[in-house]
Amino acid sequence: MVFKKMLGAFGVGGPSVDTVLSNPNTRPGLTLGGQVNLVGGSHDVQIDQITVGLVTRVEMQGAGEEYDAFVEFHRVGVAGGLLLREGQHLSLPFQLVMPWETPVTSLYGQQLHGMTMGLRTEVAIRGAVDKGDLDPVYVHPLPVQERILEAFGRLGFQFKGADLERGHIYGLHQSLPFYQEIEYFAGPQYAQGVNEVELTFVTNEHGVDVVLEFDKRGGLFSGGHDSYGRYQVAHADADRVDWTAQVDGWVRQALDQYRSLHAGHGYGQPTPGYGTPGGYPPPPPPPGYGQPTYGAPGYGHPGGHYKEEYHHERRGSGMGGVAAGLVGGAALGFAGGMIAEEVFDSFGDDEEGGDEG
Known part of the structure; x- marks a missing residue:
């Protein structure tokens, strides 16, 4: 699944980002690879930094109540100090090593009920940060x-x-x-x-x-x-x-x-x-x-x-x-459940307006 998103934080005519994973299926300790594809907008922009990070939903406790928060728990830099010219296409490869403690989200090819995980792409231009892509990641057990x-x-x-x-x-x-x-x-x-x-x-x-x-x-x-x-x-x-x-x-x-x-x-x-x-x-x-x-x-x-x-x-x-x-x-012991795409669609919608840890 690929999400292409205009970087709205940078105004009309800004660049767009499209992150593509080589394979969204992985395991703890393995490498998650892909590339960030950028397309320049109607004017040149100086990109300060591009990062990708793993985001998941965590149950929290605070002020006497429970709530879910979206936590980014691991990130790597992709590039920085780039000049993206008007209409230019750039493809930037990355490799992200999954932490050994990464939770399992999938079993027998389907999503574990209650588990969501995504790879979020952030692009920083002139001090403004746009979240860009949010792509699903499926972590299978060792x-x-x-x-x-x-x-x-x-x-x-x-x-x-x-x-x-x-x-x-x-x-x-x-x-x-x-x-x-x-x-x-x-x-x-x-x-x-x-x-x-x-x-x-x-x-x-x-x-x-x-x-x-x-x-x-x-x-x-x-x-x-x-x-x-x-x-x-x-x-x-x-x-x-x-x-x-x-x-x-x-x-x-x-x-x-x-x-x-x-x-x-x-x-x-x-x-x-x-x-x-x-x-x-x-x-x-x-x-x-x-x-x-x-x-x-x-x-x-x-x-x-x-x-x-x-x-x-x-x-x-x-x-x-x-x-x-x-x-x-x-x-x-596993029967019935939710379709992975539906789980992630809900996750992505919530993430846009949810709390982050």
């Missing part, structure tokens, strides 16, 4: 992320929705000011212990920290509590691990740990023997990248703040959050 998402579907978890939350996760290094939550309704075999699961990937060049937040409102935990688990996996292990068994182990491990805390010692007290001989041992992590984290401050303990966010009631987006683009998508 292989190990995709295997984990598939495992949740095979275990009966049903996709609810995805969003970006402003804040940081306790104990993890983050380069971006937000993190993604991919939300599921619990599979039938876990439904008595957990209502929903929120999955977060914090990725770097070596692997992925997988963060799970289990929502238990009443029942197993008196009054209802959220509990957490964090696990490290390597990119190289994408095709070496039985991910269905691994994810099942993560979920059951968290449920068993907190069931023991509640039944035997009270919520928030350590369980003697957990993870040691004589206690319930956690499953071994995938080889080659770190160790799973259990019971660290902030991980399931009331004294620590696991996610530096404002906790709130989720605006549920329903069971059918994703339009599955491949046969079998529904069986993996």
Whole structure:
């Protein structure tokens, strides 16, 4: 999809911009390439700077209310100090490396419900800045992320929705000011212990920290509590691990740990023997990248703040959050959803008048 836009900030007869991506489909850590095409207007103009930046929608909290803001989280310069003559055509190539923590927006060829991302082109002339183009970008999961998402579907978890939350996760290094939550309704075999699961990937060049937040409102935990688990996996292990068994182990491990805390010692007290001989041992992590984290401050303990966010009631987006683009998508927990172009059209309209972070 290509958008050609006159640069209205520079008056009648000003230049126009047309940004073309070589391929709008990408993954974290890969390069997004394209070119910015400029056409001169009715008079010569001196261009101070041309930049492209990634823009997405982030859920914010302020003044006692929630709102969505459009945040530009990564940008690169394309060119500067150019004289664009009357009627002249210029094509300026660029390469933008996607941050490793870039959230996933697409799966099975379709847009994740709740996720939008675009590449915005800005042109600065004589101190005036025009946003120019806004083109959709589709971020697909890395292989190990995709295997984990598939495992949740095979275990009966049903996709609810995805969003970006402003804040940081306790104990993890983050380069971006937000993190993604991919939300599921619990599979039938876990439904008595957990209502929903929120999955977060914090990725770097070596692997992925997988963060799970289990929502238990009443029942197993008196009054209802959220509990957490964090696990490290390597990119190289994408095709070496039985991910269905691994994810099942993560979920059951968290449920068993907190069931023991509640039944035997009270919520928030350590369980003697957990993870040691004589206690319930956690499953071994995938080889080659770190160790799973259990019971660290902030991980399931009331004294620590696991996610530096404002906790709130989720605006549920329903069971059918994703339009599955491949046969079998529904069986993996993804069914129904929104058409990608419609999502982006709404995003682009809002962006023109929305708040920016």
